[in-house]
Amino acid sequence: MDFNQNNLNRSTSPYLQQHHDNPICWQEWSKEVLEYAQQEQKIIFVSIGYAACHWCHVMAREAFSDQQIAIFLNQFFVSIKVDREQRPDLDHYFLAYLQQTQGSGGWPLNVFLTPERKPFYALTYAPLLPHHGLPGFLEIVHSIKDFHDRNRPHLPAYALEIQTAAAVEEAELVAPLLTHLTDSHGPQFPPATSLLFLLHYYEQNPQQKMKEVIENLLEIMATRGLHDHLQGGFYRYCVDESWTIPHFEKMLYDQALLLWVYSAAYKLFPKSAYKTIIEKVVICLEETFLGDGLFYAAHDADADHEEGATYLWTREELQTILTEEEFQTMEETYLLTPNFEGKIHLVKQKWAVLPEIERKLLQYRQQRVQPFVDKKYVTSWNALAGIGLVLASRMLNNTLLAMKAKLVGMSLLKKHYINGKVVHSSYAGKLQEGEFLEDYAALLLLATYLSEEESGYLDLIKELEEKLSSFYFNESWIESKTADFMALPAASFDHPYPSPLSLAEMATVRAKIILGKEYEPGEYQHSVEHDFFNLATFLRNGNWHLIHGPHRIQWQQLPLNCLQIQNKIIQNCYKGGCEIFKDVTALLAKVR
Numbered sequence: 001m002d003f004n005q006n007n008l009n010r011s012t013s014p015y016l017q018q019h020h021d022n023p024i025c026w027q028e029w030s031k032e033v034l035e036y037a038q039q040e041q042k043i044i045f046v047s048i049g050y051a052a053c054h055w056c057h058v059m060a061r062e063a064f065s066d067q068q069i070a071i072f073l074n075q076f077f078v079s080i081k082v083d084r085e086q087r088p089d090l091d092h093y094f095l096a097y098l099q100q101t102q103g104s105g106g107w108p109l110n111v112f113l114t115p116e117r118k119p120f121y122a123l124t125y126a127p128l129l130p131h132h133g134l135p136g137f138l139e140i141v142h143s144i145k146d147f148h149d150r151n152r153p154h155l156p157a158y159a160l161e162i163q164t165a166a167a168v169e170e171a172e173l174v175a176p177l178l179t180h181l182t183d184s185h186g187p188q189f190p191p192a193t194s195l196l197f198l199l200h201y202y203e204q205n206p207q208q209k210m211k212e213v214i215e216n217l218l219e220i221m222a223t224r225g226l227h228d229h230l231q232g233g234f235y236r237y238c239v240d241e242s243w244t245i246p247h248f249e250k251m252l253y254d255q256a257l258l259l260w261v262y263s264a265a266y267k268l269f270p271k272s273a274y275k276t277i278i279e280k281v282v283i284c285l286e287e288t289f290l291g292d293g294l295f296y297a298a299h300d301a302d303a304d305h306e307e308g309a310t311y312l313w314t315r316e317e318l319q320t321i322l323t324e325e326e327f328q329t330m331e332e333t334y335l336l337t338p339n340f341e342g343k344i345h346l347v348k349q350k351w352a353v354l355p356e357i358e359r360k361l362l363q364y365r366q367q368r369v370q371p372f373v374d375k376k377y378v379t380s381w382n383a384l385a386g387i388g389l390v391l392a393s394r395m396l397n398n399t400l401l402a403m404k405a406k407l408v409g410m411s412l413l414k415k416h417y418i419n420g421k422v423v424h425s426s427y428a429g430k431l432q433e434g435e436f437l438e439d440y441a442a443l444l445l446l447a448t449y450l451s452e453e454e455s456g457y458l459d460l461i462k463e464l465e466e467k468l469s470s471f472y473f474n475e476s477w478i479e480s481k482t483a484d485f486m487a488l489p490a491a492s493f494d495h496p497y498p499s500p501l502s503l504a505e506m507a508t509v510r511a512k513i514i515l516g517k518e519y520e521p522g523e524y525q526h527s528v529e530h531d532f533f534n535l536a537t538f539l540r541n542g543n544w545h546l547i548h549g550p551h552r553i554q555w556q557q558l559p560l561n562c563l564q565i566q567n568k569i570i571q572n573c574y575k576g577g578c579e580i581f582k583d584v585t586a587l588l589a590k591v592r
Contacts, residue, residue: 003027003036003078012430013083014374015051019060023070026081029090031484037078037115043148044113045073045141048082048091051374052236052249052298054307055125056108061305062128063137069128072138076145084109085297085378086425086432088500089480092491096160098122112144120148120155162476162489165530167523170541173534174201177527178213187247189237189496190221192257197531197538199264203560204543211269218265221258222277223348228311229334230346230362231288232280234258236301237496244339244347248308248371249301252289252381253497255281259388263395267560273351278392282401285385291375293411294382297425300371310368312343313361321364326357376427379416380503382408383442390449394555402453409450412443413460422467434482437490440468441503448510452564453552458515465511468504477501498532506536513539513546514565539563545591546573549584557588 001007007027008020019026027033029046037044047064049056063069073079084091084107091109097119099105111122121144126137135143148155177194195214202210221227224243226234234254235246259281266274289295303309315336319327330336333352339345386408393401416423418431422439425432444464451457471478477490479500490501498506505522512519522537524530538544545559548567558564570587571580581587 001027001032003033004074008081011083012376012425012427012432013051013086014372014376014427015049015053015056015083015085016081018051018057019064019081022060022064023067023074024064024079025070025074026079029080029082029087029484033078033080034117034484038117040078041115042076042078043145044115044117045077045079046082046090046094046111046113047079048084048087048094048109048111049107050084050298051372052251052300053107054247054249054301055106057300057302057305059108059125059137063126066128066138069138069141072141077141085374085376087434088436088438088491089482089485089488092479093160093485093488094119094122097158098124100161112148114148114152114155118155119158120151160488163492165492165525168526170524170538173524173527174198174205174207174210177531178209180528181213181217185241187237187239188226188241188243190226190234190254190258190261191217191531192254192261192496193494193498193502193532193535194528195261196257196264197527197535199261199268200535200538200543200561203268214265215269218262218274219351222273223351225339225345225347227277228284229348230358230365231284232277232282233284233288234281245345246308247301248311250284250288250299250371252295252297252378253384255285255289255295256381256384256388257497259285259385260391263388263391264560266395275396276353278396282389282392282404288373291377293407294377294415295385295408297374297376297378297381299373303369303371308340308345310365310371312340312345314343318344318361321361322357326360330354330357376425377415378425379412379422379439380424380436380442382412383439383446384498386412386446387449390446390453393453397554397556405446406450406453409446412446417443420467422464434480434484436480436500437468437471437477438500438503440464440471441500441507444468444511445503445507448507448514451514451566455566461511461514465508465515468507468511471504477504492530492533494530494532495528502530502533502536505533506539509536509540510563513563516565542575544574546578547571547587547591548573549587551584553584553588557592559591562591 006020006025008016011017011028082090094109094111095105106124111119113119126140127134129136198214220243225238225246226243233250236249236251238246262274262277301307333348335347335349386405389401389405421435422443423431424436424439447457447461479488479490491499492501493499494502509519522540524534524537544561544563546563548565549570550568571578572587572591
């Protein structure tokens with residue numbers, strides 16, 4: 001490999017491909033590149049981002065396209081670009097370093113390492129030129145080289161700290177979680193894992209305050225700026241406390257998790273609004289994410305280098321497109337006042353669906369420049385989308401959605417389960433190297449849900465459970481198995497996306513239940529940070545009905561907290577005990 005040129009055109013990442021025209025001699029992270037840096041005794045510059053990241057694009061246009069910066073970096077540094085969605089292990093490690101040294105984190109995540117791979121400085125976005133008190137990037141890299149050359153012998157090694165979570169009693173879980181969900185400040189991410197835990201907990205322990213918090217959040221996400229009211233689906237987060245202005249990127253994992261959330265909510269609180277949200281998320285997935293049997297990773301926040309350009313309106317534009325009567329009707333539902341740099345991002349003032357008006361505006365919007373689509377397939381995210389489709393099929397009694405979930409599972413097995421190994425991602429038919437905990441866990445979890453719909457998955461569950469267990473060492477999970485990086489303790493932070501550790505815990509306990517294996521009760525951990533883990537523990541501790549029978553029972557007849565297992569005997573295991581019934585009617589009379 002010629003390290004004196006930009007080699008990102010070889011990458012399987014659309015994000016890295018976006019940087020292959022930069023004058024910086026970018027490389028991908030690999031043993032070969034790292035050994036070259038050590039051999040040449042050059043500082044390693046690692047820049048981590050993802051294709052839908054607005055500030056990553058800004059830095060690419062500014063600092064990373066500047067010739068002076070490129071000349072300096074190419075002479076004294078080995079520069080490495082990393083797609084955080086492809087390398088969650090590297091992202092986990094360096095993000096922890098950034099947060100520990102700077103107090104907060106984000107992307108682009110820029111880290112500087114010694115030739116021996118010891119991180120010694122990290123920062124996020126930096127402007128090309130000094131701006132608002134921030135130094136320009138060229139000044140920064142000059143200072144970093146000078147600091148490194150003067151202090152290299154004394155720079156300490158960095159080891160990822162293993163956070164030992166304290167056990168929490170079940171009675172202590174809900175109050176702090178409700179407080180957090182009602183008093184949150186700053187950016188508003190959809191709290192999918194928190195809502196999943198609360199929904200399952202509420203069914204068994206109904207409380208009015210819990211119901212109010214759940215329904216209020218579901219309404220806010222459905223009516224305000226997080227939701228794409230025309231296409232369906234959700235943006236990644238809102239930048240303000242009032243949930244008005246989103247960061248316009250759309251991620252597959254958000255669609256998957258919120259499909260799961262609204263499906264569970266519809267089971268407990270059968271509101272027509274929730275049903276509509278479910279149906280529109282499915283439409284969004286199929287019309288804007290679906291590739292060849294799998295779903296793409298993300299949609300960019302920008303279009304034509306302008307954040308949100310595809311989604312914004314002027315009042316005059318709306319009046320031109322709509323008839324006078326349609327505009328009046330729309331104004332009764334939507335807040336049609338400028339809220340984003342003089343333009344209007346559509347936010348509803350009440351829940352209502354305007355099918356003809358919204359379809360008309362969507363058709364007009366589709367003629368605009370559309371955001372870039374990151375067309376790589378990520379295994380874990382697709383598995384979660386499959387689970388979301390399973391839950392939607394159950395709650396809407398829609399067998400077509402169950403078939404779609406099965407097709408996602410089949411596509412994952414065909415495209416990403418190669419020679420006994422689960423591939424993390426692929427792009428344009430090229431497979432990524434390395435194995436990751438989250439993919440084995442999520443694929444096993446999907447298999448357990450599909451097994452409740454039809455027979456034929458037991459061998460796969462046994463196989464994947466055994467392979468998943470190989471990530472468990474010394475009573476702890478590891479993040480990945482790769483040839484170019486160390487084994488790390490698995491990430492455990494669940495907000496807003498389930499951590500690899502929590503996915504592994506949930507997949508393991510469900511697999512053991514289905515396979516009839518023994519498993520131990522678990523201890524809860526602090527709310528907010530560990531809500532998906534606590535959901536797995538809630539199951540592990542006997543709070544779900546484990547229904548055995550020769551035939552699948554219609555899900556509408558069963559509780560949300562329920563898992564079905566094919567068995568000749570009709571029985572329900574719950575709260576540590578099992579009861580056998582003569583027929584399904586007798587079982588349902590007891591379960592209800």
